[in-house]
Amino acid sequence: MYRYDEFDAEFVRQRVAQFRDQVQRRLRGELTEDEFKPLRLKNGVYLQLHAYMLRIAIPYGTLSARQLRKLAHLARTYDRGFGHFTTRQNLQFNWPKLSDIPDILDELAEVEMHAIQTSGNNVRNVTADHFAGATAEEVVDPRPYAEIIRQWSSLHPEFSFLPRKFKIGITASEHDRAAIQTHDIGLQLRRLADGGLGFAVWVGGGQGRTPYLAKKIRDQLPEADILSYIEAILRVYNLHGRRDNIHKARIKILINSIGADVFAAEVEAEWARIKDGVLKLPPAEIERIAGYFAAPAFAARPPPAGLRPADRSFDRWVTRNSHAHKQPGYAIVTITLKPIGGIPGDASAAQMEAIAELAERFSFAEVRVSHEQNLVLPHVRLGDLWAVYQELKRIGLAEANAGLVTDIIACPGLDYCALANARSIPIAQRISARLAPRQEQVGELKIKISGCINACGHHHVGAIGILGVEKRGEEHYQLLLGGSGAEDAALASITGPGFSPDGIVDAVETVVDTYLKLRTGPQEAFLAAYTRLGAQPFKEALYGRA
Amino acid sequence: MDVLEADPDAPVTEAAAANLAACLPGGSGRPGLSGAADPNGPIWKEGAFRLDPFQVAPASGELGPGPVLVAKARWLSDRAQLLARGGPLGLFLEAGTGLDDVADDVGRFVLIALDFPKFSDGRAFSTARLLREKFGYRGELRAVGNVLSDQILFMRRVGFDAFEVSHAPTRRALGAGELAEVRLYYQPVGAAAEPGTRSWLRTGAG
Amino acid sequence: MSKTSGHVQVLTANRLGDGTVVFLNFDGDWVASLTGVVIARSPDEALGLEARGRFDAGRNLVVDPYLVDMREVKGALLPLRQRERVRLAGPSVLGDVPGYLAPAAPFAQADVEPGGQGIEPDRRGEPRQASGPARKEAA
Numbered sequence: 001m002y003r004y005d006e007f008d009a010e011f012v013r014q015r016v017a018q019f020r021d022q023v024q025r026r027l028r029g030e031l032t033e034d035e036f037k038p039l040r041l042k043n044g045v046y047l048q049l050h051a052y053m054l055r056i057a058i059p060y061g062t063l064s065a066r067q068l069r070k071l072a073h074l075a076r077t078y079d080r081g082f083g084h085f086t087t088r089q090n091l092q093f094n095w096p097k098l099s100d101i102p103d104i105l106d107e108l109a110e111v112e113m114h115a116i117q118t119s120g121n122n123v124r125n126v127t128a129d130h131f132a133g134a135t136a137e138e139v140v141d142p143r144p145y146a147e148i149i150r151q152w153s154s155l156h157p158e159f160s161f162l163p164r165k166f167k168i169g170i171t172a173s174e175h176d177r178a179a180i181q182t183h184d185i186g187l188q189l190r191r192l193a194d195g196g197l198g199f200a201v202w203v204g205g206g207q208g209r210t211p212y213l214a215k216k217i218r219d220q221l222p223e224a225d226i227l228s229y230i231e232a233i234l235r236v237y238n239l240h241g242r243r244d245n246i247h248k249a250r251i252k253i254l255i256n257s258i259g260a261d262v263f264a265a266e267v268e269a270e271w272a273r274i275k276d277g278v279l280k281l282p283p284a285e286i287e288r289i290a291g292y293f294a295a296p297a298f299a300a301r302p303p304p305a306g307l308r309p310a311d312r313s314f315d316r317w318v319t320r321n322s323h324a325h326k327q328p329g330y331a332i333v334t335i336t337l338k339p340i341g342g343i344p345g346d347a348s349a350a351q352m353e354a355i356a357e358l359a360e361r362f363s364f365a366e367v368r369v370s371h372e373q374n375l376v377l378p379h380v381r382l383g384d385l386w387a388v389y390q391e392l393k394r395i396g397l398a399e400a401n402a403g404l405v406t407d408i409i410a411c412p413g414l415d416y417c418a419l420a421n422a423r424s425i426p427i428a429q430r431i432s433a434r435l436a437p438r439q440e441q442v443g444e445l446k447i448k449i450s451g452c453i454n455a456c457g458h459h460h461v462g463a464i465g466i467l468g469v470e471k472r473g474e475e476h477y478q479l480l481l482g483g484s485g486a487e488d489a490a491l492a493s494i495t496g497p498g499f500s501p502d503g504i505v506d507a508v509e510t511v512v513d514t515y516l517k518l519r520t521g522p523q524e525a526f527l528a529a530y531t532r533l534g535a536q537p538f539k540e541a542l543y544g545r546a
Numbered sequence: 547m548d549v550l551e552a553d554p555d556a557p558v559t560e561a562a563a564a565n566l567a568a569c570l571p572g573g574s575g576r577p578g579l580s581g582a583a584d585p586n587g588p589i590w591k592e593g594a595f596r597l598d599p600f601q602v603a604p605a606s607g608e609l610g611p612g613p614v615l616v617a618k619a620r621w622l623s624d625r626a627q628l629l630a631r632g633g634p635l636g637l638f639l640e641a642g643t644g645l646d647d648v649a650d651d652v653g654r655f656v657l658i659a660l661d662f663p664k665f666s667d668g669r670a671f672s673t674a675r676l677l678r679e680k681f682g683y684r685g686e687l688r689a690v691g692n693v694l695s696d697q698i699l700f701m702r703r704v705g706f707d708a709f710e711v712s713h714a715p716t717r718r719a720l721g722a723g724e725l726a727e728v729r730l731y732y733q734p735v736g737a738a739a740e741p742g743t744r745s746w747l748r749t750g751a752g
Numbered sequence: 753m754s755k756t757s758g759h760v761q762v763l764t765a766n767r768l769g770d771g772t773v774v775f776l777n778f779d780g781d782w783v784a785s786l787t788g789v790v791i792a793r794s795p796d797e798a799l800g801l802e803a804r805g806r807f808d809a810g811r812n813l814v815v816d817p818y819l820v821d822m823r824e825v826k827g828a829l830l831p832l833r834q835r836e837r838v839r840l841a842g843p844s845v846l847g848d849v850p851g852y853l854a855p856a857a858p859f860a861q862a863d864v865e866p867g868g869q870g871i872e873p874d875r876r877g878e879p880r881q882a883s884g885p886a887r888k889e890a891a
Contacts, residue, residue: 014727153732161668
């Protein structure tokens with residue numbers, strides 16, 4: 001993974017010193033809240049329902065064991081003993097004191113971490129396939145490009161006051177685990193027609209109040225041109241994105257309003273002017289960064305998995321939670337942070353430390369964070385799976401439910417978030433407990449829950465999506481079906497009238513029951529069945545015949 | 547590039563030429579007009595607060611003598627008279643204003659002022675770069691409106707060299723030379739390539 | 753401004769330094785409890801409270817002050833909106849967080865109706881301790 005050199009380390013140090021100064025000026029009253037708010041947002045500091053919240057960047061979801069240990073330490077020392085992994089591969093602490101945050105940032109800098117641009121109207125964390133560098137499916141590891149884009153976009157003088165936040169996602173596989181079509185810019189790394197490496201470029205995806213899937217505006221962009229092309233996109237957006245209405249300020253609105261073709265033409269015109277300038281990537285630079293992401297020293301022939309007692313729950317866990325690795329003898333292991341009835345995405349300090357230890361012993365000290373609020377040990381020898389499983393059982397994170405109906409994605413919701421209209425966590429907990437006994441029978445089914453229209457739970461691309469709203473001061477929930485964030489991207493459709501907190505749990509079970517009754521067999525997953533059947537049978541089951 | 551050479555075909559009166567020549571400073575090589583240093587002056591430029599030599603032109607009607615800052619609408623409607631009048635010209639552009647209809651004339655201005663109507667409105671950062679890098683503008687590029695200390699380094703890097711500052715703590719910080727900044731940059735801005743293998747990335751403060 | 757009769761308002765904000773949810777009390781202090789809180793029972797009183805909020809925000813004691821609509825129930829105050837109930841009582845799920853470390857000071861004490869509206873009839877405004885079913889326990 002990327003290691004800071006002197007420049008990177010000094011950059012973060014100066015940034016922390018700058019923010020420390022800004023915090024002190026705020027506490028002294030030399031900055032009003034109006035003046036301070038955009039500055040603190042640029043350092044990932046929110047004011048939430050109960051307290052400040054600090055969002056720490058985990059670039060493209062890659063963490064070292066050492067970094068994970070530091071996060072555990074920070075959780076214990078400055079917060080309340082736990083952290084929350086988010087749908088953008090970041091980590092949130094819910095209770096930091098503003099006066100402590102400069103110290104927290106100093107400690108993060110010690111392990112090459114920061115909270116720069118995890119909020120604010122700038123380029124946010126560049127997210128990537130959480131199996132990058134381990135899966136056989138990818139053309140090459142996309143993370144070097146994510147790192148290059150991350151550096152280039154850090155404190156960019158032209159693009160630090162965009163109309164709105166800007167999210168870039170990148171994948172290098174046909175099967176899109178990074179949900180690039182839901183991003184402002186989605187990048188697919190691929191082999192070009194001339195044999196070189198390059199990108200297909202999508203723009204204008206985004207969820208929130210008005211969701212859109214991204215449109216492809218370029219099919220063959222050579223890798224050397226990626227920064228200049230992104231700069232052209234951002235410049236057109238910065239100049240023409242709406243500034244009058246916060247709900248219409250994302251690039252998706254601009255593209256939908258002028259059309260993707262017109263937008264692409266503007267981008268191409270600007271790009272033509274700058275493409276051969278300072279932003280052209282020298283191959284040596286790409287190689288230099290890629291060198292940080294070289295594969296670890298895999299054992300050419302790891303010892304075979306030894307004898308162990310037959311254990312059906314272990315077998316279920318291996319079947320469900322491990323994924324084929326590009327290196328024979330190895331597997332990619334998903335640790336779902338979704339214990340049955342638990343809080344999606346939360347991990348205690350002790351759990352983080354245990355996972356760090358597992359990574360050190362069994363995964364070349366590397367961990368990943370997925371946008372589905374799970375963790376990944378990317379390089380585990382098959383012979384070590386048993387030991388990993390035993391330890392995960394000890395810390396309560398061995399549920400064999402990756403991708404199943406209990407692997408629920410939920411934003412923090414009204415329990416934490418000042419923007420929320422309804423709680424999402426208790427809904428997730430109750431659905432999980434209700435459906436756990438049948439989760440294997442139900443199979444692959446992604447439930448995504450958002451506590452408000454900002455859609456941080458990504459409910460628009462859930463096979464079952466739930467949106468919490470406020471109705472006459474009380475919590476109320478809309479149900480959506482048929483969404484997907486993968487390469488078969490689709491926006492979920494609302495079923496009809498909403499439900500009470502009790503009602504929505506029943507409604508989800510009704511949907512599941514209907515699916516089980518009407519599917520052609522266990523081999524027909526929920527999304528396929530929904531595509532075949534359409535919404536009608538589900539609506540009838542939910543609301544009765546019209 | 548000398549202002550007078552911007553459009554050799556344009557009619558230039560003798561008086562206008564004399565006025566412009568008198569405005570060109572000595573050694574900076576860049577056409578411009580700096581007011582006298584004054585701690586209460588509104589403009590931070592070249593290391594000091596200064597008086598503003600420009601008068602803001604009304605939307606229409608008589609113009610006083612001396613350097614005048616006109617809005618784009620007035621420039622477009624009164625271009626011939628303004629040029630004939632002679633005297634240093636400044637152009638005021640609102641945030642998000644297109645440049646295509648003034649592109650050919652940027653060389654005639656010794657001042658272009660770009661507005662930041664709100665702290666969060668960052669359109670002028672792009673406009674500044676286009677003026678400098680696409681249209682080759684070399685006069686004073688002034689940030690006006692909501693200018694706070696935490697933006698000034700960004701503004702400099704995209705090509706601003708003057709700042710109209712009313713926010714008191716920002717003025718104090720500027721005066722004391724105490725802007726807390728991150729002086730390492732991850733991205734080049736500007737049209738010129740920098741030497742070294744890492745030309746697309748990473749420079750220290752120049 | 754409360755629009756419905758029978759409703760009163762209190763002034764809330766977050767403390768600048770640590771973000772704690774606080775309410776304005778009769779001594780003019782910002783405290784993490786509804787005990788002794790100033791209650792506005794008329795539009796004029798509400799305006800006065802709002803002005804006090806702006807003033808104290810300007811003095812950098814608190815951020816983001818606003819009025820909360822409350823019902824008075826047997827001498828206790830119950831927020832009208834679910835959002836404000838959660839804000840008052842703290843997250844409803846802390847009992848389920850693995851390894852949760854309770855802070856030294858309790859959450860805002862509130863006479864939130866037990867068994868009242870909401871998903872789980874379990875919020876009584878008491879500070880949560882690290883607890884929860886064994887399956888979630890961190891070693």
